[in-house]
Amino acid sequence: MFDDFGNRFWRVISDSPQFLLQSIGNTLLIALIGFVIGLIIASIIAILKIHPTPNRALRIINRIFDIYVLIMRSTPIVVQLLLLYFGLLASSRLPAIIIAIIAFGFNSGAYMSETLRGAINSIDKGQSEAGRAVGMSYGQTARYIILPQAFKVAIPQLGNEIISLIKETAVVGFITVVDITRAMQLIVASTYDAVVPYLVLALVYFVLVVILTIILRLLERRVFSHS
Amino acid sequence: MEDKHTILHARNITKDFIIKNKKKSNPTVIQALKGIDLQVNKSEVVVIIGTSGGGKSTLLRCLNLLETPTSGEIVFDNNIIDSTQKNINEIRQKIGFVFQNFNLFANKTILKNLTLAPSLHNKTVSKAEIDEQAIVLLSKFGLQDKAHVYPSNLSGGQKQRVAIVRALMLQPQIMLFDEPTSALDPELVQDVLNAIKTLQQEGMTMVIVTHEMSFAKAVATKVVFVDNGLIVEQGSSQEIFDYPKSDRLKDFLSKTLAK
Numbered sequence: 001m002f003d004d005f006g007n008r009f010w011r012v013i014s015d016s017p018q019f020l021l022q023s024i025g026n027t028l029l030i031a032l033i034g035f036v037i038g039l040i041i042a043s044i045i046a047i048l049k050i051h052p053t054p055n056r057a058l059r060i061i062n063r064i065f066d067i068y069v070l071i072m073r074s075t076p077i078v079v080q081l082l083l084l085y086f087g088l089l090a091s092s093r094l095p096a097i098i099i100a101i102i103a104f105g106f107n108s109g110a111y112m113s114e115t116l117r118g119a120i121n122s123i124d125k126g127q128s129e130a131g132r133a134v135g136m137s138y139g140q141t142a143r144y145i146i147l148p149q150a151f152k153v154a155i156p157q158l159g160n161e162i163i164s165l166i167k168e169t170a171v172v173g174f175i176t177v178v179d180i181t182r183a184m185q186l187i188v189a190s191t192y193d194a195v196v197p198y199l200v201l202a203l204v205y206f207v208l209v210v211i212l213t214i215i216l217r218l219l220e221r222r223v224f225s226h227s
Numbered sequence: 228m229e230d231k232h233t234i235l236h237a238r239n240i241t242k243d244f245i246i247k248n249k250k251k252s253n254p255t256v257i258q259a260l261k262g263i264d265l266q267v268n269k270s271e272v273v274v275i276i277g278t279s280g281g282g283k284s285t286l287l288r289c290l291n292l293l294e295t296p297t298s299g300e301i302v303f304d305n306n307i308i309d310s311t312q313k314n315i316n317e318i319r320q321k322i323g324f325v326f327q328n329f330n331l332f333a334n335k336t337i338l339k340n341l342t343l344a345p346s347l348h349n350k351t352v353s354k355a356e357i358d359e360q361a362i363v364l365l366s367k368f369g370l371q372d373k374a375h376v377y378p379s380n381l382s383g384g385q386k387q388r389v390a391i392v393r394a395l396m397l398q399p400q401i402m403l404f405d406e407p408t409s410a411l412d413p414e415l416v417q418d419v420l421n422a423i424k425t426l427q428q429e430g431m432t433m434v435i436v437t438h439e440m441s442f443a444k445a446v447a448t449k450v451v452f453v454d455n456g457l458i459v460e461q462g463s464s465q466e467i468f469d470y471p472k473s474d475r476l477k478d479f480l481s482k483t484l485a486k
């Protein structure tokens with residue numbers, strides 16, 4: 001199984017490094033931009049959901065968010081991806097990678113909205129009252145006082161989210177996006193070597209996650225050294 | 228018609244808190260305020276005293292619409308105000324509120340705590356000017372060296388004085404205090420009371436909920452005794468403390484002063 005391992009390994013790497021780098025780039029692009037979109041969606045949902053005095057319109061919006069979160073959490077991401085690509089956005093002519101980014105953005109947004117809601121609730125309610133008492137709007141109080149503290153609380157969990165996101169993007173090959181997983185499948189198909197490329201694949205994810213973990217540690221240390 | 232010197236008038240307000248049960252059909256209703264009429268004139272210092280759970284905080288929070296009264300109305304500066312109106316945030320700036328637990332913004336330095344709201348509200352005034360104003364006020368209350376530290380580095384008494392300055396930054400027409408010294412260690416109480424006295428001497432209109440009876444006597448132009456959601460008695464500090472009429476007030480005073 002591992003005969004001539006060195007040569008086979010080298011072939012996978014050197015055959016078309018540009019192809020590999022590009023596919024790794026796609027993996028990162030989908031995960032990172034998806035994460036940012038998700039974070040924005042999650043912030044909006046979380047902020048609107050904890051509004052203390054929702055009016056009728058807001059209550060309806062929040063109900064829609066509930067349904068959205070439920071759907072996102074109770075169906076596999078790969079199914080969402082397929083439905084978006086072959087269904088909802090089939091006629092949109094958007095490149096598949098954009099559709100993947102949208103799918104992962106909305107999916108992780110649903111998960112992170114729960115994380116953020118918990119974090120927001122953990123911030124002392126008195127501070128948002130104080131914000132209102134000095135005439136700041138609900139949105140201003142959220143933006144300047146509550147969210148920054150909530151993000152800080154949520155950093156470890158958001159870090160976990162982005163790490164799982166990187167690994168979950170491995171299914172984007174289903175909608176023709178060539179991420180690193182798809183790239184290795186193609187190499188397997190053309191070389192008839194199923195072991196070494198997949199080992200390289202595992203290694204790539206491993207290295208990406210380790211690098212990300214280190215970055216997150218540094219970030220946490222910086223943020224928490226302030227207070 | 229409002230007296231032209233009346234700044235704030237709570238007209239016959241009630242407040243019900245509705246606590247939803249598991250069975251949605253019969254929620255518990257807590258009548259925190261049962262019809263309160265309170266008038267505050269310019270430069271008056273109204274002190275609210277009363278038993279725990281009597282509705283003092285709820286009343287104060289209704290005055291700046293942190294709570295929405297169930298019925299009745301709040302008249303501020305000759306206008307009826309309500310929490311859904313567009314300029315409610317402008318109005319709240321003019322009604323300073325100081326909380327029992329300070330509620331400073333934990334993620335902001337003291338200077339930022341003071342300048343955040345003014346800089347959001349006043350786009351025409353330069354940041355330097357607002358900072359300058361903050362430093363002047365900090366110095367006035369003995370906090371000039373705290374501008375660049377975070378709230379977690381202050382003592383309770385310092386935090387409360389910062390909270391007072393934060394409200395003052397918006398040039399309020401009236402200041403509301405909800406038990407401003409109740410969360411403080413005894414040795415820190417006096418600093419905060421002195422800060423409030425300074426404001427009184429400058430003619431600031433104030434409504435203060437407090438359990439500090441000697442302080443109440445010293446600063447109050449009017450004392451209001453609230454019990455069970457109603458104003459039971461109000462009058463000068465002499466009338467309230469030396470010649471209480473109702474049994475409930477007598478009872479309250481004997482218990483409180485005995486401590």
Ligand SMILES: Nc1ncnc2c1ncn2[C@@H]1O[C@H](COP(=O)(O)OP(=O)(O)OP(=O)(O)O)[C@@H](O)[C@H]1O
Nearest residue numbers: 244257258259277278279280281282283284285286
């Ligand atoms: N947000 C709320 N939800 C439900 N009930 C409330 C709420 N706030 C106050 N209450 C109830 O309203 C009543 C009046 O409370 P309030 O806090 O105004 O009393 P208080 O006079 O300020 O008491 P204390 O001296 O203990 O601060 C109490 O029965 C209290 O339990």
Ligand SMILES: [Mg+2]
Nearest residue numbers: 283284285406
């Ligand atoms: Mg109270």
